[in-house]
Amino acid sequence: MNRKKFIKQSAILGAGLPLSAYMLGANSLLERRGDEKAPYVVFVMFAGGVRQQEAIEKKYLAGSQGLNIEGNIMFNMLEGQAPDQKIVFGTTPAFSPEGSAPIPKLLGQTLQKQGTLFSEMRAVNAGHYGGLNSLLTGTSAASQGLKVRPSAPTIFEYLRKHAGFKATDTWFIGNTIANSTPLLNCSDHPAYGLDYGANFFAPMITFGTDGIDVLSNAKVYHPQEELTPIYQMKYFLDQTFKIKTGEMPGIRNTPEEKNQIKEFVRNVFQRKDAGLVSFPPVSSNGDALTVGYATEVLRAFKPKLLVVNMSTVDSCHSNYTSYLQNLHRADHALGFLWNYIQTRIPEMANNTILIAAPECGRNTNPNPIEDQNLWKAFDHSGADPNAYRIWSMMAGPNVPQNLIVGSENNPIGRATDFVPTIADIFGIKDIVQQQGYLDPAARSLFDRL
Amino acid sequence: MHNFKYLLFIIAIAFLFSCTKEKQKNQYGVVSKNIYSTEISKTKLKTEAQYLSILNTDLTQKPISPFKLNRSIRVLESFGDRETANEIIISNLMNDPALDIPSNTYMRQNLDQFIQETYNKFFIRNPSEAEKEYFRNFIESNPKVTVEMVYTSFASSQEYMFY
Numbered sequence: 379m380n381r382k383k384f385i386k387q388s389a390i391l392g393a394g395l396p397l398s399a400y401m402l403g404a405n406s407l408l409e410r411r412g413d414e415k416a417p418y419v420v421f422v423m424f425a426g427g428v429r430q431q432e433a434i435e436k437k438y439l440a441g442s443q444g445l446n447i448e449g450n451i452m453f454n455m456l457e458g459q460a461p462d463q464k465i466v467f468g469t470t471p472a473f474s475p476e477g478s479a480p481i482p483k484l485l486g487q488t489l490q491k492q493g494t495l496f497s498e499m500r501a502v503n504a505g506h507y508g509g510l511n512s513l514l515t516g517t518s519a520a521s522q523g524l525k526v527r528p529s530a531p532t533i534f535e536y537l538r539k540h541a542g543f544k545a546t547d548t549w550f551i552g553n554t555i556a557n558s559t560p561l562l563n564c565s566d567h568p569a570y571g572l573d574y575g576a577n578f579f580a581p582m583i584t585f586g587t588d589g590i591d592v593l594s595n596a597k598v599y600h601p602q603e604e605l606t607p608i609y610q611m612k613y614f615l616d617q618t619f620k621i622k623t624g625e626m627p628g629i630r631n632t633p634e635e636k637n638q639i640k641e642f643v644r645n646v647f648q649r650k651d652a653g654l655v656s657f658p659p660v661s662s663n664g665d666a667l668t669v670g671y672a673t674e675v676l677r678a679f680k681p682k683l684l685v686v687n688m689s690t691v692d693s694c695h696s697n698y699t700s701y702l703q704n705l706h707r708a709d710h711a712l713g714f715l716w717n718y719i720q721t722r723i724p725e726m727a728n729n730t731i732l733i734a735a736p737e738c739g740r741n742t743n744p745n746p747i748e749d750q751n752l753w754k755a756f757d758h759s760g761a762d763p764n765a766y767r768i769w770s771m772m773a774g775p776n777v778p779q780n781l782i783v784g785s786e787n788n789p790i791g792r793a794t795d796f797v798p799t800i801a802d803i804f805g806i807k808d809i810v811q812q813q814g815y816l817d818p819a820a821r822s823l824f825d826r827l
Numbered sequence: 828m829h830n831f832k833y834l835l836f837i838i839a840i841a842f843l844f845s846c847t848k849e850k851q852k853n854q855y856g857v858v859s860k861n862i863y864s865t866e867i868s869k870t871k872l873k874t875e876a877q878y879l880s881i882l883n884t885d886l887t888q889k890p891i892s893p894f895k896l897n898r899s900i901r902v903l904e905s906f907g908d909r910e911t912a913n914e915i916i917i918s919n920l921m922n923d924p925a926l927d928i929p930s931n932t933y934m935r936q937n938l939d940q941f942i943q944e945t946y947n948k949f950f951i952r953n954p955s956e957a958e959k960e961y962f963r964n965f966i967e968s969n970p971k972v973t974v975e976m977v978y979t980s981f982a983s984s985q986e987y988m989f990y
Contacts, residue, residue: 555904563907578907588898596919611980619986628909636911
């Protein structure tokens with residue numbers, strides 16, 4: 379090699395090494411995001427197990443109790459006349475039969491008219507935790523154990539890692555701390571995990587009687603005069619201890635985000651005391667209250683992705699009347715949530731895509747348990763194809779209006795579609811699919827239109 | 828013969844009270860000994876119950892009631908960011924009438940002792956010379972730093988979450 383060639387190659391190598399190091403070290407910077415369909419997504423896991431018969435088919439008692447009474451009890455989501463006999467799903471005015479007053483529709487136009495209804499999709503799991511896992515990870519979650527985090531990355535982690543979202547850009551609002559719900563805000567996947575997890579509240583606990591006792595009297599320290607020295611000392615102590623990443627429980631927020639969360643907690647207690655927290659007009663169950671607190675998170679953080687979990691319809695295991703009431707209230711809570719976004723949060727109004735879907739259906743045939751109306755209850759089991767029948771609703775920018783996709787004889791869409799759909803909305807669908815963890819049959823719902 | 832009996836009697840008595848080999852006696856007692864070391868050897872994460880009950884005792888010198896402990900555990904589980912939840916719970920305890928911590932005057936007048944006691948209380952170990960030096964300098968150069976702030980940093984630190 380002559381001197382000239384040596385110098386030339388050295389120069390190329392010298393320039394190339396830092397560039398390649400930059401490329402390897404800052405991988406996410408090079409990941410090209412596609413066009414964003416909307417800056418905000420609210421995903422309502424309309425969970426607990428919803429039978430297709432009482433929802434999409436609007437069969438009311440005709441699809442379950444052998445009574446020839448049909449009708450729609452999801453006024454905000456679906457088009458269709460309400461039943462005109464044996465009304466049990468509403469509220470109970472004084473001196474009136476139980477549930478005889480249906481809750482008035484909140485939305486001027488049903489979500490079905492405002493958006494796209496995938497009327498016949500397939501769940502990949504007939505259980506709650508597996509079903510919720512499939513909604514959030516886009517996998518079949520076939521080997522997913524209880525009381526452990528999802529084994530595949532969640533949509534929160536994909537967004538935080540590949541779209542650069544902050545922790546407070548992604549929220550999971552759970553309706554309980556039971557049934558491993560708090561574990562759904564991130565996976566234990568070694569390439570993702572807690573460093574990319576979503577913030578989580580189970581507001582019925584955080585802001586309920588437990589939280590009042592344990593959190594509501596907390597001081598909020600002055601950011602500069604008090605918090606800064608506290609964090610300086612804590613930083614020194616943590617540097618001395620030097621634990622490995624992943625050994626600490628819980629997700630990470632920056633000091634600024636932590637302060638924002640502390641302010642938020644204090645504000646919610648104050649607003650709750652002052653009666654300023656907005657709840658659905660009928661807030662007689664945990665789902666409605668959870669959705670009410672979710673609006674507080676939306677108002678304060680305006681997260682890019684908020685996922686809220688409901689589940690009271692699962693009372694169907696032992697009380698069919700209660701199931702009808704909770705289904706009616708879940709629709710009411712969803713209508714309230716959509717209305718709140720459109721009317722109370724200007725940044726998110728007309729900028730948010732709402733997605734709602736159950737995690738699984740319920741069985742065709744009832745179990746022997748009868749309720750106060752002598753109506754039989756329904757379980758959900760892996761052996762019954764009816765337990766795999768689900769639906770979903772989408773509304774918002776770039777979502778076709780008044781469109782129904784799929785039918786009983788032509789199911790379109792899977793429970794694993796929601797991760798690529800949300801990734802698609804934020805322009806990282808290809809990146810997420812390239813990671814190789816999704817159900818091979820999963821597609822963005824936009825690609826199924 | 829009579830005298831001989833006397834003599835035998837006296838000799839027998841003399842044997843009874845004669846010298847015997849003294850048996851060795853072990854004596855035991857308690858000697859004060861400082862067992863704290865400066866080594867950091869904590870590897871196991873405290874459970875929520877362990878963390879909360881120890882925290883309550885360290886800040887109020889009283890055990891937490893089972894009812895309050897149960898509520899506190901539930902609240903921790905309802906939070907995605909455990910560190911932030913801990914910090915809110917700590918600051919809530921700092922507003923508790925049962926709070927029992929040294930005064931700021933005590934800290935300023937007995938700084939070395941305060942640092943030693945704080946490490947012993949929260950970390951069950953002695954501070955290293957570097958740690959003593961850091962806190963001595965930090966507290967002396969920041970007149971607005973209070974015991975509450977020092978305790979908050981220790982109680983929210985990662986080492987305090989391990990044993």
